[in-house]
Amino acid sequence: MRSLLAASAASAFVRSSASPLRPPLFALPFRPQLSSTRFCAARPVSAAAAKSRGGGAGCSEMEDRAVHSGEIHVIVGPMFAGKTTALLRRVQAEADTGRTLALIKSDKDNRYGLDSVVTHDGTKMACWALPELSSFQDKLGAEAYNKVDVIGIDEAQFFDDLRDFCCKAADRDGKIVIVAGLDGDYKRNKFGSVLDIIPLADSVTKLTARCELCGRRAFFTLRKTGDTKTELIGGADVYMPVCRQHYLDGQIVIEATRIVLDLERSTVTSDVK
Numbered sequence: 492m493r494s495l496l497a498a499s500a501a502s503a504f505v506r507s508s509a510s511p512l513r514p515p516l517f518a519l520p521f522r523p524q525l526s527s528t529r530f531c532a533a534r535p536v537s538a539a540a541a542k543s544r545g546g547g548a549g550c551s552e553m554e555d556r557a558v559h560s561g562e563i564h565v566i567v568g569p570m571f572a573g574k575t576t577a578l579l580r581r582v583q584a585e586a587d588t589g590r591t592l593a594l595i596k597s598d599k600d601n602r603y604g605l606d607s608v609v610t611h612d613g614t615k616m617a618c619w620a621l622p623e624l625s626s627f628q629d630k631l632g633a634e635a636y637n638k639v640d641v642i643g644i645d646e647a648q649f650f651d652d653l654r655d656f657c658c659k660a661a662d663r664d665g666k667i668v669i670v671a672g673l674d675g676d677y678k679r680n681k682f683g684s685v686l687d688i689i690p691l692a693d694s695v696t697k698l699t700a701r702c703e704l705c706g707r708r709a710f711f712t713l714r715k716t717g718d719t720k721t722e723l724i725g726g727a728d729v730y731m732p733v734c735r736q737h738y739l740d741g742q743i744v745i746e747a748t749r750i751v752l753d754l755e756r757s758t759v760t761s762d763v764k
């Protein structure tokens with residue numbers, strides 16, 4: 492039995508035969524209603540999850556939580572490395588074992604709207620878009636939150652409260668948390684709190700993309716514009732994945748361009764005077 496969590500409490504417990512590889516099913520408008528029928532329908536799902544995690548048929552949800560501690564899995568890498576693709580595959584795999592999912596992304600990332608997580612290839616899955624992770628439990632409601640087995644988080648670099656949330660979800664509440672995000676920004680500095688959860692993690696996967704300039708493995712994200720703020724939402728229009736050599740070459744080109752532009756600007760200013 493498969494399940495997915497949409498951006499409403501009702502859809503939090505939808506059990507569907509849909510695969511995230513079939514986007515139209517996730518493009519439906521969300522109806523934030525709490526259907527008790529659907530709500531109850533989640534019970535066997537959790538029971539199945541309990542069973543697949545080693546719990547017996549008679550194991551209550553509370554007992555299951557006590558017996559089974561949570562997990563944290565972290566997926567990092569540059570842009571276009573397949574982090575979101577890997578996240579969606581992993582949460583779908585968990586749903587296929589009967590677990591109940593919740594998928595979250597930052598509401599700062601409005602590239603494809605706020606109702607779904609979308610990969611660069613267009614694969615999508617319905618999600619909750621939140622300003623901070625601490626609002627998740629309130630949005631969902633305590634009862635619904637208790638029934639969630641697996642929490643997927645995309646664009647994790649944008650959540651300042653990532654560490655606190657992951658700690659509580661996995662250590663206290665026994666959730667399986669799967670986190671995808673950028674480990675580094677365009678300057679190759681640590682981005683947000685993603686690196687802070689590495690010490691908490693069961694597993695860490697660093698993915699690579701293909702360098703757009705030479706086709707070798709790409710570990711870094713090059714920003715193509717002169718914009719210097721850390722957070723700048725964008726896709727291939729603003730960023731490209733690059734290998735080490737092309738990252739360093741790119742910095743030289745960007746720095747040289749900046750110097751030329753500054754020179755031009757100061758020349759224009761002195762001409763005006």
Ligand SMILES: Nc1ncnc2c1ncn2[C@@H]1O[C@H](COP(=O)(O)OP(=O)(O)O)[C@@H](O)[C@H]1O
Pocket residue numbers: 568569570571572573574575576577609610611612700701702703732
């Ligand atoms: N230079 C590139 N290297 C690798 N994948 C790329 C590149 N440009 C576009 N893509 C596409 O991006 C997809 C990965 O998208 P996605 O999972 O959203 O990545 P991420 O979340 O890491 O940014 C790849 O499957 C590929 O089709």
Ligand SMILES: Cc1cn([C@H]2C[C@H](O)[C@@H](COP(=O)(O)O)O2)c(=O)[nH]c1=O
Pocket residue numbers: 569570571574575600672673675676677678712721722723724725726730
């Ligand atoms: C490198 C870098 C990226 N961002 C933004 C750009 C995108 O909106 C996301 C990353 O998306 P993806 O799913 O990993 O492709 O982060 C940024 O704000 N600052 C940066 O330095």
Ligand SMILES: [Zn+2]
Pocket residue numbers: 702703704705706707733734735736737
């Ligand atoms: Zn290269």
